[in-house]
Amino acid sequence: MGKMVIQILAAVAEAERERILERTNEGRLIAMASGVKFGRKPHLKSDSAMALIDQKQPARVVMEKTGISRATYFRLKKYIKNQQSNNN
Numbered sequence: 537m538g539k540m541v542i543q544i545l546a547a548v549a550e551a552e553r554e555r556i557l558e559r560t561n562e563g564r565l566i567a568m569a570s571g572v573k574f575g576r577k578p579h580l581k582s583d584s585a586m587a588l589i590d591q592k593q594p595a596r597v598v599m600e601k602t603g604i605s606r607a608t609y610f611r612l613k614k615y616i617k618n619q620q621s622n623n624n
Contacts, residue, residue: 586612 567575568591584612585602595609 582608582612585609586616589613589616 560587564574581602581604584605585598585608588598588601589609589612595606598604599609
């Protein structure tokens, strides 16, 4: 008798979880259709650093002017390289 009650409760919980996921996905689709952007907002330092990288400035100059780290510099440089190769 106890096992049956647990199985029924588990089935109800699973059905509720599926309904929650469906509603969440529907809401996301509606939001995306209306132009909502998800994720973290872009950092202003990254924009100015990307402009300097596009101008072929040395890494040290870009890092000093924008205050970004060495890792961020190379991550942005890689991103720019990938964008350029995708556009060609």
